[in-house]
Amino acid sequence: MAGVYISWPFCAQKCTYCNFASGVFPRDLEQQYLDALTREIRSTIWGWRPETVYLGGGTPASMEPEVLSRVLELVPGAPWVEATIEAAPGAISREQVQAWVRLGLNRVSLGVQSFVETELRRTGRKHTARHVAEDVAMLRSEGISEINIDLIAGLPGQTARGWESSLDHVESLDPPHVSVYMLEVDEDSRLGKELLLGGVRYGAMDVPGEQQIVECYEQAVERLAQMGLARYEISNFARPGSESTHNLKYWKLLPYLGFGADAHSFDGRLRWQNVESPAEYAKAGDPRLEPVEAILAEERFFVGLRLMEGVHPTTSEWAEHRAVIEQFVADGLLEADGATLRLTPRGILLSNEVFEEFIHA
The missing domain is CATH 1.10.10 (Arc Repressor Mutant, subunit A)
Incomplete structure (x- = not known):
C-alpha cells in the first residue's frame, strides 16, 4: 500500500540547523500555495487508496483546521492506517488537536531537538521542556498516543550533561517513538554553511566535535533501548508496533506520492520531485520536474x-x-x-x- 506526503513549508522562524526547503515567507504566499497544493492533489488520478498520510515541512501544524480539512478531504483512503503531522512544541492548542482527530490524524511528530533551553535559543527554537511535557499530555488526553520526539546530537553549545538531561526528559515523557539525528553539515542550512566556511555565526564555534556527537548518539541508543525503544532504522527508535509506517515506505522502496514544494514521489519505477521554491511552486502550472528511472x-x-x-x-x-x-x-x-x-x-x-x-x- 502506498503513502502520501504533503509539504507545508511555512514556519514562524527558520532554525539555524534546518536544511529543508522551508522558512518564513510573505503571508500572501500561503493562500497562493494552498490553491496550488489543492489543485495538484485534485488533478491526481488515484490508482490506489493511500494507506498513510504524512504532513511535513515546514510547520504543517500551523495550518488552520479549515485549511487542513480542505487539503485532507482531497486525499482518499480515510481513515488511514497512519496519518502524521509535524508540530513545533508550545505552538499547538487543544482545539487544533481535537480538529486533527476529527480529520483522521492519529500520529504527531514533535520537533523538540533538545530539552536544554540554552541550546534551543541558539538554534532559533522557542519552546521549553515544560511546553513539550504539556503538549504530550494534551495529545494523549485527546486520544493521540502515537507521538514521536525528535532530538539532534551536535547542536551548538551542547554538552554531555545537557544531552543526558534531554534523554532524562524523554524517559519521563515515555513516548513510543524517538528520532535521533546527528547534526548535518551542508550548504542548505545557515549553520552548516557557516561551519563549512570556518565562520563563527550561529554558534558554529561551539558545535561539538565529531567524537562527542558520536558518543551522544551511542548513549542515546543505549538509553532508549533501556526504555524499550528499539533501533529499527539508523535514526529511529520505537516500541514494537509504533514504527513509522509511512517512513518505512521510503526505506523499503514502496510507492508514495508527494505534493507541495520540493515533495518527492516514487511509483515503483520512476522518481520525480516538485520544484523546490514555494513561490515557484505556487506559480507553476505543473510543478513536477522531469521523472527519472530509479x-x-x-x-x-x-x-x-x-x-x-x-x-x-x-x-x-x-x-x-x-x-x-x-x-x-x-x-x-x-x-x-x-x-x-x-x-x-x-x-x-x-x-x-x-x-x-x-x-x-
Whole structure:
C-alpha cells in the first residue's frame, strides 16, 4: 500500500540547523500555495487508496483546521492506517488537536531537538521542556498516543550533561517513538554553511566535535533501548508496533506520492520531485520536474541498509557486489547472515561511506 506526503513549508522562524526547503515567507504566499497544493492533489488520478498520510515541512501544524480539512478531504483512503503531522512544541492548542482527530490524524511528530533551553535559543527554537511535557499530555488526553520526539546530537553549545538531561526528559515523557539525528553539515542550512566556511555565526564555534556527537548518539541508543525503544532504522527508535509506517515506505522502496514544494514521489519505477521554491511552486502550472528511472539495484543497498533488519540481496546482487561486501565484512562494517546483509554497530556510524561504495560499485 502506498503513502502520501504533503509539504507545508511555512514556519514562524527558520532554525539555524534546518536544511529543508522551508522558512518564513510573505503571508500572501500561503493562500497562493494552498490553491496550488489543492489543485495538484485534485488533478491526481488515484490508482490506489493511500494507506498513510504524512504532513511535513515546514510547520504543517500551523495550518488552520479549515485549511487542513480542505487539503485532507482531497486525499482518499480515510481513515488511514497512519496519518502524521509535524508540530513545533508550545505552538499547538487543544482545539487544533481535537480538529486533527476529527480529520483522521492519529500520529504527531514533535520537533523538540533538545530539552536544554540554552541550546534551543541558539538554534532559533522557542519552546521549553515544560511546553513539550504539556503538549504530550494534551495529545494523549485527546486520544493521540502515537507521538514521536525528535532530538539532534551536535547542536551548538551542547554538552554531555545537557544531552543526558534531554534523554532524562524523554524517559519521563515515555513516548513510543524517538528520532535521533546527528547534526548535518551542508550548504542548505545557515549553520552548516557557516561551519563549512570556518565562520563563527550561529554558534558554529561551539558545535561539538565529531567524537562527542558520536558518543551522544551511542548513549542515546543505549538509553532508549533501556526504555524499550528499539533501533529499527539508523535514526529511529520505537516500541514494537509504533514504527513509522509511512517512513518505512521510503526505506523499503514502496510507492508514495508527494505534493507541495520540493515533495518527492516514487511509483515503483520512476522518481520525480516538485520544484523546490514555494513561490515557484505556487506559480507553476505543473510543478513536477522531469521523472527519472530509479536504479533500484543500487537503492536497495543504500536505502535498505538503513534498516536494522538489513537487506536480502538477490543472487546476482551478491555476485555483482561481492568484492565490496567481502571488504566491508572484513573491516567489521557489514555482517552477512545467510541471505541477509546488515550494518554492524560500527558500520552504522560509518554508514555514509558504506552507502557510497555501493552507489559507485
